[in-house]
Amino acid sequence: MKQVIARGLLSALGGLTLYPCLSLAQSPVAMPQALARSVPKAECKSNDDWSEPSFARHIYGNSWYVGTCGISVILIATPQGHILIDGATEQAAPDVEASIRSLGVNLSDIKTILVTHEHHDHIGGVAQLQKDSGAVVLTRKAALDALRQGKNSPNDPQFGELKNFPPISNVQAIADGGLIRLGSVKVNNIPMTGHAPGGSGWSWQECENGVCLNLMFSDSISSISNASYRFSSSGAITSKLRASIKRLSNTPCDILITGHGKQSNLLNRLDGKATLSEPKACKELATTGRENLSKRLSEEARSRSR
Numbered sequence: 001m002k003q004v005i006a007r008g009l010l011s012a013l014g015g016l017t018l019y020p021c022l023s024l025a026q027s028p029v030a031m032p033q034a035l036a037r038s039v040p041k042a043e044c045k046s047n048d049d050w051s052e053p054s055f056a057r058h059i060y061g062n063s064w065y066v067g068t069c070g071i072s073v074i075l076i077a078t079p080q081g082h083i084l085i086d087g088a089t090e091q092a093a094p095d096v097e098a099s100i101r102s103l104g105v106n107l108s109d110i111k112t113i114l115v116t117h118e119h120h121d122h123i124g125g126v127a128q129l130q131k132d133s134g135a136v137v138l139t140r141k142a143a144l145d146a147l148r149q150g151k152n153s154p155n156d157p158q159f160g161e162l163k164n165f166p167p168i169s170n171v172q173a174i175a176d177g178g179l180i181r182l183g184s185v186k187v188n189n190i191p192m193t194g195h196a197p198g199g200s201g202w203s204w205q206e207c208e209n210g211v212c213l214n215l216m217f218s219d220s221i222s223s224i225s226n227a228s229y230r231f232s233s234s235g236a237i238t239s240k241l242r243a244s245i246k247r248l249s250n251t252p253c254d255i256l257i258t259g260h261g262k263q264s265n266l267l268n269r270l271d272g273k274a275t276l277s278e279p280k281a282c283k284e285l286a287t288t289g290r291e292n293l294s295k296r297l298s299e300e301a302r303s304r305s306r
């Protein structure tokens with residue numbers, strides 16, 4: 001069996017995928033099991049604590065939430081091996097691994113780890129997860145050096161204000177807009193530069209009883225920065241952020257997942273306290289991102305005229 005990486009689906013977004021094929025383990029892959037009733041299900045004290053441990057939750061089809069109370073980590077399971085998206089904080093890595101194991105899944109069956117963006121709250125745990133699973137980590141070229149070095153690049157709007165993270169080995173680049181195929185699952189890369197230079201959204205489809213839904217793990221689109229960065233300066237990544245917001249708005253989106261779950265009320269939706277599928281959620285998030293960016297640009301203009 002082989003993992004096949006197809007050429008970029010969104011060819012207009014550029015680039016060839018240079019990612020090689022990988023051999024997969026020959027032994028049968030354990031699929032996630034229904035959650036045991038005996039698993040303690042402590043409520044989160046906060047929905048924004050990046051490292052507070054939580055428990056695994058089913059999303060839809062073969063997709064599962066294995067993140068913390070505040071940071072999303074997603075497992076997409078296939079009989080040919082699994083895909084993980086993000087790894088939460090460095091401190092949270094053992095808890096993320098425990099959540100994955102609670103589903104009856106072997107870490108060594110994770111073949112690919114995808115990342116949203118190169119900030120410590122989302123990928124601080126990836127080095128550990130990579131080491132313990134042996135998976136290859138895939139990111140856009142724009143984030144490659146940051147992941148390998150464990151620190152943010154100088155063109156990151158928050159440069160200098162973010163913690164470093166453990167450098168990640170075995171990282172490879174995927175072309176912007178590339179398609180990753182593992183078994184019958186196809187995960188599309190959605191380039192989302194803006195909050196960080198190498199940001200990615202990831203979209204895929206899951207089916208249950210013949211009903212197929214589009215899942216979208218959106219990257220952050222918040223225009224926050226260090227004290228000196230100006231989104232209105234000529235070298236800023238503002239036009240790319242606008243393009244990212246537009247892509248988010250246009251991506252098929254029945255189930256929205258955000259890196260900080262509270263931004264999409266994610267855990268409540270997964271726990272049945274709110275509607276799981278909200279097809280307008282991506283468009284609404286995009287509208288909020290657009291409004292926040294204009295507000296930010298107006299503030300910069302006001303501070304210039306003072």
Ligand SMILES: [Zn+2]
Nearest residue numbers: 117119195220
């Ligand atoms: Zn961030």
